[in-house]
Amino acid sequence: MGQTFSDEGQFEAICTKRILVTGGTGLVGKGIQAAIKKDPLAADESYIFLSSRDGDLRDKEATRAIFRRHRPTHVIHLAALVGGLFANQRRKVTPNPNPNPNVQREARSGEDDLRGPEP
Secondary structure (H helix, E strand, C coil): CCEEECCCCCCCCCCCEEEEEECCCCHHHHHHHHHHHHCHHHHHEEEEECCHHHCCCCCHHHHHHHHHHHCCCEEEECCCCCCCCCHHHHCCCCCCCCCHHHHHHHHHCCCHHHCCCCC
């Protein structure tokens, strides 16, 4: 269910920002993880780093469930289908549908049940 960074779970309750990072276990996501560990200004932020195992962002309902579960206040959308220099050339089926519309729709949603305090 994604990784949440906090001080032993204590500042989870006082965090004002819940930042959902899709593709959070990839190269850039790992860079963000390393940076926030060193950043004292991140004290009021809780990060949730998702991987593809946390849900299929190409699926509208799965994406909605992820947003309902984590209730992010901010989203860093890094998810992509990658596999190295020649991997995409070898794939016989291109990834479809694209996850971007689902993530954008949920991130922009103003529904109160998607925002607010964590359950």
